[in-house]
Amino acid sequence: MKKYFFVFTLFCGLYSFAQNETIAFGEKLVFSASYNMSGILTDIAEVKMETSKVKTSKSILMRLKCSAATYKKWDNFFKIRDLYESYVNPKTLTPYLYKRDISEGGYYKFMQYKYNHKTKLVKSLKRKKRKDGSTWDENKNVKINASTKDIVSTLYYIRSLDIHKASPGDQQNFTVLFDNEETTITLKYIGKEKISTNIGSKECYKLAISIKGSDVLKGTNSNLLWLTADKNKIPVYAKFKIPVGNGELKIKSATGLKY
Amino acid sequence: MGKKLIIILGFVVAILAVILAVTPLSNLAVIPIIVAFVCGLLIVFMSKKDNTKTKSIQYIFLLVIIALALTIYKSVYYTSEVGDTEQLEQRDEENLEDSKELLEDIDIDEDL
16 A cells, blocks of 8 residues: 555655646746856846746647847857757646757758657757858758757756755756757756845755766766756756856846746 | 067067967957067166167057057957847847748657
C-alpha cells in the first residue's frame, strides 16, 4: 500500500511539475544588457520579454516574445534588432511554433520551427539574405526528443519549475533545439541569495547554466541566473562569461505579473 | 633606452585611448588614459633629470586631454536609449500575422 501511495504522490508531483502556474498573459519584463570589462560597465542593448494571447479558430496559445535592440550610440557601429518568439500551450509551455528573426549589423537570418509532437518531428525553415538583398530558403526535417524545446520556451519553462522543492546542488538537463541541432543545457541550483535590483531588494534562487559540448559560455559556475524566490520567479539578473569578458543582464522593469 | 620605451608606450596607449573614446566603448578609455598620463609624467621627470626637452610629452598630454574630454562628454550627455525600432515592430507584426496562419491547422494536445 505504501508503495502505491508513493507512486501516486510521485505522479501527482510530476503532473504539477508540468503545469504552468507562473507565467501570465500580458507580462512584460525589460532588461538592460551590458558588457563588463574589469569592472567598467558599458550598456549595449535593451532586451524585452513579453507574453501575449494568440487566438486561432481551434485554440488559444501563448506567444512568448523576446526582442533585443542596441542603444542609439551603438547603431552606427553594430545595429542589432533581434526577435525571438515561441508559440506555446499556455498550460504546459510546450512549443508549437518558433521563430527567430535576427538582424545584426547587416547580417540577417530567419529560422522557423514548426513542431509536430506526435511524430516528434520539426519542420525547420532557414532563410538568409544574399548580398544583393534576395533571400534563399532551406527546408529540413529534424527529429527531436519528446522534451525538446526551443530557447525561448526553455527560458520560460525554467521559471515554471518547482525550484522551492530543489536543494542546493540539484541539477536538471534541458534539450534545446538551436540552429537545427539539439543541445543539452544543464541547470544547477546553487542556493538562495538576496540581491538588490531595480525593482527592489529580492530574495533569489541562484542558478548556474552550462552548455554541453560548447565553449560559448566559459568557466564552471560563472554563468549565473537569479530568479526571484517568490511565485513569479522573475529573472532579475544574469551574468555570463564569454570569451571576451563578461556580459550582464539586469532587470529594469516588470509589469503584468501573475502574483 | 628606458625613456624611449616609455615614450613609445605612452604614444601607443594615448592613441588607443582616443580610438576607444570615439567608439561607443568610451567608458573603457579610462584605463589607457590613466596609463598614458602616468607615462607622460614619467617622461617629464626623466627629462628634468637629464635636463633635456622632449616634444613627445606635449603630444601625449594632448592626446590624453582629447580622449578624456570625449569620455567625459559622452558619459554626461549620452543616455542609454534605444534607437529606431520601427523596422523591428514591423517585422514583429508581420511574424505574428504569419504565425497565426501557420497555427490555424494545429491542434493543441492538452497533455503535452
